[in-house]
Amino acid sequence: MIVAEAKKPRQFAKVQRPRLYEQLMQQILTFVEEEQLGPGDHLPAERELAEQLGVSRATLAQALVALEVLGVIDVQHGTGAVLMYRPSVAKVLRDLRAHKSRLPEIVEARSTLEVKLAALAAERRTEADLEKIDQALVVMAEEIKEGGRGARGDELFHEAVTGAAKSAVLQKLMTFIAEMVLETRIESLGQPGRPERSLESHHKITDAIRRGDAEGAAEAMGEHIELVSDVALLKDEER
Numbered sequence: 001m002i003v004a005e006a007k008k009p010r011q012f013a014k015v016q017r018p019r020l021y022e023q024l025m026q027q028i029l030t031f032v033e034e035e036q037l038g039p040g041d042h043l044p045a046e047r048e049l050a051e052q053l054g055v056s057r058a059t060l061a062q063a064l065v066a067l068e069v070l071g072v073i074d075v076q077h078g079t080g081a082v083l084m085y086r087p088s089v090a091k092v093l094r095d096l097r098a099h100k101s102r103l104p105e106i107v108e109a110r111s112t113l114e115v116k117l118a119a120l121a122a123e124r125r126t127e128a129d130l131e132k133i134d135q136a137l138v139v140m141a142e143e144i145k146e147g148g149r150g151a152r153g154d155e156l157f158h159e160a161v162t163g164a165a166k167s168a169v170l171q172k173l174m175t176f177i178a179e180m181v182l183e184t185r186i187e188s189l190g191q192p193g194r195p196e197r198s199l200e201s202h203h204k205i206t207d208a209i210r211r212g213d214a215e216g217a218a219e220a221m222g223e224h225i226e227l228v229s230d231v232a233l234l235k236d237e238e239r
Contacts, residue, residue: 024063065190118221120165129164149189188228
C-alpha cells in the first residue's frame with residue numbers, strides 16, 4: 001500500500017515593514033506632489049519639516065540624505081534642500097533598494113583599492129604630493145568649520161592620495177567607481193559627527209604617508225574605509 005507523503009506547510013516570506021526613513025521619504029514626496037513643487041524649488045527648512053512630520057531632525061536627516069543620494073534633492077549648507085526633479089514614490093523606493101543592494105560591493109571595492117593606494121602613496125609620494133594632501137585637509141577643515149560636511153575636501157584628499165600612489169591602472173579603477181564612491185561619501189558625511197571623525201582619520205593616514213610608513217598608511221586607510229562605510233542605510237534597525 002502506498003502511503004501519501006504528508007503535505008509540507010507552505011512557507012511564507014516575512015513581510016518587510018518599511019523603515020521610518022522610507023516612510024518619511026514617501027511623505028516628503030507626497031508633499032512635493034501636493035504642493036506641485038518643481039526643479040529648483042526649496043523644501044521647507046529642516047526644523048519646520050521635522051515638526052510637521054513629528055520626528056527628530058536626526059531622523060529626518062536620514063531620509064533627506066537618502067533622497068540626496070538618489071539625486072532627488074540637492075542639499076547645500078545655508079540654502080537647504082532643493083528639488084532636482086519630481087519622481088514617483090514607487091521609482092524612488094525601487095532605486096533606493098537597488099542602491100542599498102550595491103553598497104556592500106562599493107565598500108568592498110574601496111577597501112581593496114584604497115588600502116593599496118595608501119601604501120603605495122607612502123612609498124612613492126613627493127613633496128608636491130604631500131602639499132596637495134595637506135591642502136585637501138585644509139579645505140575639508142574650512143568646510144566643516146563653516147557648518148558644511150567637508151565633501152569637497154574629502155574628495156580632494158582621496159584624489160591626492162590616489163595621485164601620490166603613481167599607479168595609472170589603480171587610478172583608472174578609482175575613476176571608474178568615482179560616481180559610486182560619491183554615493184557613499186554623501187551618506188557617510190551626512191551622519192551626525194562624521195565629518196569631524198573623517199577628517200581626524202585623514203590626518204592619521206597623512207601622517208603615515210609622510211613618514212613613508214606603507215604598512216601604517218594601509219592600516220589607517222582600512223580603518224577609515226570601515227568608518228565611512230558605517231552608514232544608516234546598511235543597518236537593519238530603525239533610527
